[in-house]
């Protein structure tokens with residue numbers, strides 16, 4: 033592609049409007065801004081006021097559901113179709129507006145859920161870069177299905193599933209869109225569509241780092257030239273090179289930071305269990321009850337982020353019953369908590385951002401994955417990086433309280449706990465190295481910026 037040389041590079045970043053996608057893209061924007069690039073987030077009307085990051089512009093586009101986004105659409109297919117048409121149009125208008133200024137757009141970094149954004153970039157003669165917010169292992173799996181190198185549905189007799197660069201996957205490790213393709217046709221289609229025009233993209237970024245996923249990334253590099261640029265976690269927790277960068281600068285809910293930190297100050301070092309299932313998943317009543325009773329039974333201190341919509345699932349009178357040991361809040365600043373010396377382990381749903389955050393901060397985990405990519409993430413946390421334990425589900429798919437408490441104890445106390453803590457410290461160090469000066473991810477980001485500045489030419493995905 034022919035582009036005029038830009039010293040004044042302007043990158044427009046387009047996240048999928050959910051917390052787990054906005055966070056890494058806003059973080060990437062801040063990273064680019066710290067390297068002298070003008071960075072602007074283009075996001076939906078519904079989320080535009082939730083983003084406030086230093087040195088990063090924020091502009092609204094429309095997904096066609098300006099009063100509630102996905103919640104208003106209520107249907108993933110309807111939402112994505114509307115986003116594709118209305119989003120492409122309003123994104124184009126935004127680019128045209130910038131083209132009239134002294135800082136025209138040089139490149140669109142788009143969430144890989146929006147492959148249509150590449151067409152918009154090409155129409156305007158600017159670079160297009162796909163940004164994957166999941167692991168390299170997950171990219172590898174779905175990319176192979178897209179290319180017909182892995183068959184669906186996966187039958188029990190095909191297991192374990194062998195994918196190059198990935199340890200054998202058993203039934204509980206499979207992403208739910210693969211394990212139950214008929215239950216999630218729209219999500220599966222979306223995951224596969226990420227690869228539909230990737231060969232025309234100028235860059236492919238994955239939010240992970242070389243030391244963490246060297247084998248999985250070799251597997252994907254047989255198919256496309258993934259550049260690893262993660263972990264996209266605020267700089268204060270890693271290299272500290274972006275001054276004052278202690279939060280993503282994006283929150284769909286108000287964090288109860290003071291309430292959490294005041295309470296934590298009164299607790300001994302590594303004595304508190306932090307529990308959160310992220311921004312989206314909803315657990316069954318039975319599972320919430322087992323976790324609640326398990327926490328009580330363990331006698332451990334805990335701080336539990338439970339969204340308001342989940343509170344009714346707690347056993348009657350629970351908060352009062354456990355008030356000496358635990359608090360329940362609706363949202364917190366997760367990074368501040370993970371960093372706190374009182375936190376001893378993280379009971380997580382294994383969303384990819386939570387996974388990267390816990391690895392970056394060296395906090396051991398108890399894995400309670402619920403759906404989607406959380407299942408392979410849990411496999412890696414327990415068996416590849418060995419930073420935690422995944423309690424077993426019973427035949428009805430529920431982790432019972434006894435099994436949960438056993439896992440909590442294994443991570444919080446005793447010999448295995450020491451090994452797990454030492455592994456967690458190792459990954460924390462490697463994460464810092466990756467984004468630090470001259471680290472593998474830092475180099476990839478610098479190369480990208482240099483490329484945009486027109487300094488030299490690197491491989492284009494078309495060459496693959």
Ligand code: UDP
Nearest residue numbers: 052310311312337363364366383384385386
């Ligand atoms: N998070 C937060 N406060 C909370 C719970 C979560 O700030 O109380 C953040 C967390 O730090 C992470 C994101 O929300 O960056 C959740 O992303 P993840 O990929 O872990 O899960 P998802 O919400 O997408 O399922």
